[in-house]
Amino acid sequence: MALVPCQVLRVAILLSYCSILCNYKAIEMPSHQTYGGSWKFLTFIDLVIQAVFFGICVLTDLSSLLTRGSGSQEQERQLKKLISLRDWMLAVLAFPVGIFVVAVFWIIYAYDREMIYPKLLDNFIPGWLNHGMHTTVLPFILIEMRTSHHAYPSRSSGLAAICTFSVGYILWVCWVHQVTGMWVYPFLEHIGPGARILFFGSTTILMNFLYLLGEVLNSYIWDTQRSMEEEKEKPKLE
Numbered sequence: 001m002a003l004v005p006c007q008v009l010r011v012a013i014l015l016s017y018c019s020i021l022c023n024y025k026a027i028e029m030p031s032h033q034t035y036g037g038s039w040k041f042l043t044f045i046d047l048v049i050q051a052v053f054f055g056i057c058v059l060t061d062l063s064s065l066l067t068r069g070s071g072s073q074e075q076e077r078q079l080k081k082l083i084s085l086r087d088w089m090l091a092v093l094a095f096p097v098g099i100f101v102v103a104v105f106w107i108i109y110a111y112d113r114e115m116i117y118p119k120l121l122d123n124f125i126p127g128w129l130n131h132g133m134h135t136t137v138l139p140f141i142l143i144e145m146r147t148s149h150h151a152y153p154s155r156s157s158g159l160a161a162i163c164t165f166s167v168g169y170i171l172w173v174c175w176v177h178q179v180t181g182m183w184v185y186p187f188l189e190h191i192g193p194g195a196r197i198l199f200f201g202s203t204t205i206l207m208n209f210l211y212l213l214g215e216v217l218n219s220y221i222w223d224t225q226r227s228m229e230e231e232k233e234k235p236k237l238e
Contacts, residue, residue, distance in 0.1 A: 006147040006148065007058075007061040009143065009147070010054055010057045010058050010061060010144070011058055013054050013140050013143075013144075014051065014054040014055055014057070014058050016132070016136070016140075017047060017050050017051040017054060018051060019132075020047060020129065020132040020133060021047055021048070021051060023129055024038070024044065024047070024125075024129060024133065025038065027124050027125060028124075029121075029124045029125075034180060035176060035179050035180050036172075036176045036180075036184075040172070040173070040176050040184045041184065042097075042100075042101055042169060043101055043105070043133050043134065045097075045169070046097050046098055046101045046137065047133060049089075049093045049094055049097055049098070050094060050098060050137060050140070050141070052089070053086070053089045053090060053093070053094040054140075054144075056082065056085055056086045056089060057086055057144065057148075059082060060079070060082045060083055060086050063075070063078065063079050063082055064079060067079050083151075084151075086150070087150040087151045087152070087153075088153055090141075090144065090145070090150050090214075091150060091152045091153060091158055091211070091214060091215070091218075092153070092158055092161040092162055092165070092211070093162075093165065094141055094144075095141055095145070095210065095211075095214035096162055096207050096210035096211045096213075096214060097165070097207070098137040098138070098140075098141045099137075099138065099141070099210050099213075099214075100203075100206060100207055100210055101134065101137060102134060102135065102137050102138045104203070104206075105117070105134045106134065106135075108187065112187075114186065115185075115186055115187035115190075116185060116186070116187065117130070118186065145214075145217065145218055145221060146221055149218075149222045150218055152214075152215050152218060155212075155215070158211055158215070159208055159211060159212075162207050162208060162211045163204060163207070163208065165207070166203065166204040166207045166208075167204065170200045170203070170204070173185075173188075
């Protein structure tokens, strides 16, 4: 029942997300005290998604270790359910939402940081925590994709799920504006209704594209891995 490096790595990533979440929640920022609290920010929602996902990964690893050699069909069934949940979460939430947060944040930040992450926030959020929320998500999810094969759901159901998440979050942002009179993200204050509709539509399309990118990347990684293993087997067969 020895742990392999990728299993230890998942535990380390899970602990890092728990640390980031605890440190973020401990910060007393005015925006955390207003309607919706931290839950109105996609960055925070993404951190919760990533923490839950890696928690399921660790639980799956532990279940796999305990099930190995037990011969229990019930344990095997429970393990398969966990693996299915893990794979679904990576495909539909962890990969597309995580990559979206990293890409969109740093693109807008590079253009004009005041539109997405005003300099005032530097007084509340240390640099390492900012990178924990908006940078390390990318390598962590790519490492997970590289170390474990994930079975994607059917394309139609996967795209329907990510669309539901995207539209749900957009409606939540609009509802927060309806209640408070302020937009969650500063740049939404400076564009007209038409531009907002275009932006929201574009983000939904981007989420769908990132879902498809994850599907293609997952297939490429594991098809390449399978080809390499087959090449290694050829000399033995000859």
